[in-house]
Amino acid sequence: MTEFFKHLKYVLLDNPITLIAGIMFLVIVVVAVMGSAIAPYDPLASNAALTLKAPSWQHWFGTDQLGRDVFSRVLVATRLDLVIAVSAVAISFIVGSFFGSLAGFFGGWWDLIVGRMADTIMAFPLFVLAMGIVAALGNTVENIVYATAIINLPFYARVARTEVNIRRNAGFVSAARLSGNSEIRILITQIFPNILPPMMVQISLNMGWAILNAAGLSFIGLGVRPPDAEWGIMVAEGTNFIVSGEWWLALFPGAALMLSVFCFNLMGDGLRDLVDPQQRT
Amino acid sequence: MNTNSKLMIIIRRILHAVPSVIGIIIVTFVLTRALPGDPAVYFAGPAATAESIQEIREALGLDKAWPEQFWIYVSDLVVGNLGVSISTGFPVAEELARRLPASLELTLIALIFSISIAIPLGIAAATRPNSWVDQVCRLVVTAGVSLPVFFTGIFMIYIFYYILGIAPSPLGRLGIYFMSPPHVTGFYTIDALLVGDLEVFWAAFVQMIMPAITLGIFTLAPLARMTRASMIQVLSGDFIRTARASGLSRGTVLYKYAFQNALLPILTTLGMVFSFMLGSNVLVEKVFAWPGIGSFAIEALIVSDYVAVQGFVLAMAILYVILNLTIDIIYTLIDPRVGLDG
Numbered sequence: 001m002t003e004f005f006k007h008l009k010y011v012l013l014d015n016p017i018t019l020i021a022g023i024m025f026l027v028i029v030v031v032a033v034m035g036s037a038i039a040p041y042d043p044l045a046s047n048a049a050l051t052l053k054a055p056s057w058q059h060w061f062g063t064d065q066l067g068r069d070v071f072s073r074v075l076v077a078t079r080l081d082l083v084i085a086v087s088a089v090a091i092s093f094i095v096g097s098f099f100g101s102l103a104g105f106f107g108g109w110w111d112l113i114v115g116r117m118a119d120t121i122m123a124f125p126l127f128v129l130a131m132g133i134v135a136a137l138g139n140t141v142e143n144i145v146y147a148t149a150i151i152n153l154p155f156y157a158r159v160a161r162t163e164v165n166i167r168r169n170a171g172f173v174s175a176a177r178l179s180g181n182s183e184i185r186i187l188i189t190q191i192f193p194n195i196l197p198p199m200m201v202q203i204s205l206n207m208g209w210a211i212l213n214a215a216g217l218s219f220i221g222l223g224v225r226p227p228d229a230e231w232g233i234m235v236a237e238g239t240n241f242i243v244s245g246e247w248w249l250a251l252f253p254g255a256a257l258m259l260s261v262f263c264f265n266l267m268g269d270g271l272r273d274l275v276d277p278q279q280r281t
Numbered sequence: 282m283n284t285n286s287k288l289m290i291i292i293r294r295i296l297h298a299v300p301s302v303i304g305i306i307i308v309t310f311v312l313t314r315a316l317p318g319d320p321a322v323y324f325a326g327p328a329a330t331a332e333s334i335q336e337i338r339e340a341l342g343l344d345k346a347w348p349e350q351f352w353i354y355v356s357d358l359v360v361g362n363l364g365v366s367i368s369t370g371f372p373v374a375e376e377l378a379r380r381l382p383a384s385l386e387l388t389l390i391a392l393i394f395s396i397s398i399a400i401p402l403g404i405a406a407a408t409r410p411n412s413w414v415d416q417v418c419r420l421v422v423t424a425g426v427s428l429p430v431f432f433t434g435i436f437m438i439y440i441f442y443y444i445l446g447i448a449p450s451p452l453g454r455l456g457i458y459f460m461s462p463p464h465v466t467g468f469y470t471i472d473a474l475l476v477g478d479l480e481v482f483w484a485a486f487v488q489m490i491m492p493a494i495t496l497g498i499f500t501l502a503p504l505a506r507m508t509r510a511s512m513i514q515v516l517s518g519d520f521i522r523t524a525r526a527s528g529l530s531r532g533t534v535l536y537k538y539a540f541q542n543a544l545l546p547i548l549t550t551l552g553m554v555f556s557f558m559l560g561s562n563v564l565v566e567k568v569f570a571w572p573g574i575g576s577f578a579i580e581a582l583i584v585s586d587y588v589a590v591q592g593f594v595l596a597m598a599i600l601y602v603i604l605n606l607t608i609d610i611i612y613t614l615i616d617p618r619v620g621l622d623g
Contacts, residue, residue, distance in 0.1 A: 017420070120304030124598045127560025129308075131578065132594035135587055136312040212429055216564055219431050220579050235432055239568065242439050243451075254432035262427035269423070 008274060018270030024263040032078045039072035043229045052246050062248035065241065066227075070248060073229040074256050080230050081257070084141065084223075085210040088148035089203055095149070096156025097192075097199060103157070104164030105187050114161070118154035126151040130213060134222045144223035148213050152206055159202050163195035197275040205268035208261035215257050231257040287613060294609045298602055305598040310354050313591045314347075363592035368584045373592035377574050381596075382467025383454055384566065384573030388558050390489050391496035395554070399501045400547070403508025404540065410513060418505060426502035430561040434495040434568035441491065449488055452570045459484045492569040499561050500554045507550040511543040518542075548612055552605045559597055 012019045031038070041059075047067030055062040061070035103114035121129065133147040167173060168191065176190045177183075215232030217223050224230040226237070231253040238250025321338035322329065329337075338344050342353045357364075363373035399422075406418035441448035449456050454469055462472035462481050469485035515521065516539055524534045563575035570576070574593055581589035 017416075116300065116304070119301060120308060123301040123305050123602060124308070124594070125556045125559035125601050127563065128594055128597045131563065131582070132309070132312050132591060135582055135590040136315040208427060212427075215429055216431065216561075219429075219564060220567055221583055232429075232431075235429070235435065239431075239435055242435050243443060245439075245443055247436075247439050250432070250435050254429065254435070257429050258424075258427055258432060261429070262424060265423050265427055269419075 012270075015270060015273065017266055018273070021263050021266035021270060024259065025267055028078065028082070028260050028263060031075055032082045035076045035079045039069075039075045041069035041072040043068065043073040043076040044227055045069075052241070052249075054246075055248055061252040062246075064237070064249050070234075070252055073234060074231070074252050077229040077231050077234065077253065078256070078260075080141075080224065080228065081211055081215065081232075081260070084145055084148070084214045085207055088145045088152065088210050088214065089207055091145070091149035092152040092156050092206070093199065093203055096153045097160040097195070100157035100160025101164045101187060101192060101195070104161035105168050105183070105191065107165075111161070114157055118157050121151065121154050124151075127213060127216060130217060131220070131222070134217060139222055141223050144214050144217050147217070148210050151213070152210060155206060156199065156202060159198055160195060163198050164191055167191050167194060201268060201272045201275050204264060204271050208264035208268070211257065211261050211264070290613050291610050294613065295606065298606050301602050302599070305595065305602070306355060306358065307351075309591055309595040309598070310351055312594065313354075313587065314350070358595075363595065364588040366581065366586055366589040366592075368581055368586040368589065373589050376577060376589065377592060377596050380572060380574045380577050383571060384562055384575060386468040386470065387489060387492055387496065387565070387571060387573065388562060390493040391500070391558060392554070394493055395497035395500045395504060398497070399504035400508050402501070403505040404512055404535065406505070406509045407512030407516060408535065415509075418509070422502040422505045425498045428498060429564075430495055430499050431564045431568050433498055434492065434565055437491045437495060438568070448491055449484075451491060451568075453572055454485060454488055455481070456484055456488065492565050492571055495568070496558060496561055496565050500557050503550050503553050503557070504547065507547050508543065511546040512539060515539045515543045545612060545616055548608060548615075551608050555601060555604045559601055 012022070036043070045068065047063070050059075050063050050067040051065055053059060053063045053067075059069050059071060061074060064070055064073070099114045099117075103111040124132075130147040130151050133150060134143050137143040137146065164187070173186055173190055176186050181190070214223070215230070215235075218230050218232035219236045221236070224233050226233060234253035235250045235257070238246075238248075238253070241249050321334050321343050325334045325337045342350050345353070361374050363377070365371070366373050366376055369376060402418050402421070406415040409415055438448070438451045442451055455461055459481050462469055462476055462478060462485075465472050465475055470482055470489075473479070473482035473485060521534060521539055524538050529538075562573065563578060565571065566573045566575035567579050574596065578590055578593040581587075581593070
């Protein structure tokens with residue numbers, strides 16, 4: 001473990017970008033947890049006297065067409081955006097690694113069926129498939145989560161399949177087999193913990209994409225409904241005001257979205273360097 | 282012998298696409314039948330009586346068993362029947378076909394833009410790994426892929442249209458003072474050139490710049506990263522060392538020897554790039570009021586016109602399979618190693 005922290009320290013110092021991303025990540029998590037407590041105003045409270053005011057000391061990010069404080073709305077939206085992305089990624093990770101591990105470990109029919117299913121999902125342009133899924137299941141936040149989870153499944157299944165497959169006859173697995181462990185037990189207790197590091201990298205790289213995907217869906221009017229604060233829908237509402245010069249409505253939620261995705265992507269790269277220095281591109 | 286085996290490989294590649302197409306058709310079939318509640322009630326509309334619902338159920342074949350429904354669905358697809366759009370009253374296939382050129386033209390220009398930035402960037406990074414050029418390249422492409430396309434688009438409109446006033450009004454494919462060129466390919470720029478109307482060509486082109494850059498920025502990352510990785514690998518090869526040792530100029534080594542060999546892995550990432558592009562197309566079309574198939578799908582989504590949405594999903598998926606197949610075939614044709622040992 002001390003070895004790991006030494007390496008972690010080395011990677012962070014060697015690559016300051018990863019360090020910055022790590023700090024940004026902590027800030028995002030704090031905002032997501034504390035959101036409504038640190039927001040200066042009620043994100044849903046409209047004020048007819050203060051509509052479309054430019055950023056000022058009272059309202060850092062200005063006010064929107066209903067006089068709501070954009071800063072408070074951006075802060076509060078962090079939680080919803082993160083919850084959607086984290087739940088979607090968690091579902092993809094659990095389901096994907098389950099089927100991927102079985103395919104990699106047992107091969108044969110498992111491999112064929114899981115591979116075929118993954119290929120079928122990948123045969124669609126992913127965002128378009130997500131649109132179709134939400135349209136079919138119904139326009140709710142929950143279905144945004146499922147759609148995002150489904151389109152990301154193949155990535156997890158593939159990583160899990162490869163990583164399990166290369167270890168299924170490794171020395172420590174043979175040792176476990178010789179000492180009388182059942183195959184399922186070997187898969188769960190011996191192999192699965194070993195594929196976690198590459199899976200973590202996958203999660204981190206995938207998280208930014210999941211946030212973008214969910215925000216994109218709500219931008220086109222799926223899932224989250226007004227007046228709920230969510231970055232994608234706030235940018236969509238701000239679009240109507242950009243041609244008349246009220247830039248702050250779209251800029252701040254868009255920037256929040258961009259920064260969090262950027263942070264996850266950089267962290268994913270950093271994590272990959274940490275786990276597998278050879279893979280760097 | 283050589284061309285023959287290449288032909289065989291191409292035929293095999295085409296056959297490989299068949300399971301994908303079958304998978305796509307099954308998925309879209311399930312999606313059209315997965316509508317919450319009873320689809321017949323939904324299609325009958327709010328003023329439906331019990332008889333009219335029953336009538337619609339029979340007309341749509343919803344009273345039949347699943348395999349039979351699937352068979353009807355597939356036989357409709359074979360003749361290009363995607364159903365009728367409830368919101369516009371026209372067949373979905375016709376609606377999509379009319380709007381497809383607008384989307385394709387935009388995607389193509391965006392692809393050209395993306396390639397012309399990403400490949401030089403990737404090469405620059407690969408020739409000086411871990412230098413500041415490399416770090417800047419990494420930062421730029423990561424920022425590019427982190428930018429939500431709708432956000433980039435909106436701020437380009439704000440800066441170049443609202444503040445600077447140098448961009449045309451971000452609404453549609455042509456300014457209101459121009460007549461669309463006579464329909465040949467459906468690509469306004471090409472159609473305008475065909476009748477020699479330079480003014481319309483320029484107007485259509487200018488209109489496309491902002492949406493195309495918006496779309497292109499998002500796809501810089503996979504292309505630039507693959508270029509970098511592929512070039513680094515090729516540059517460490519023995520034949521590059523030999524070429525350098527033989528005193529060939531830096532440019533010749535880089536572009537003639539290294540880049541040509543690095544091109545193949547780059548070509549394979551194009552599949553992923555297309556997936557990105559076809560998806561983000563929908564968002565970009567909404568921002569720029571671009572009258573393509575993405576805008577059509579969003580309008581259909583808003584009024585719950587599910588037949589149109591699923592028709593759109595199917596059309597995009599088929600388009601994507603065709604694009605991937607084309608990439609595979611080009612790969613087979615230009616890779617000198619393919620077919621030699623087969």
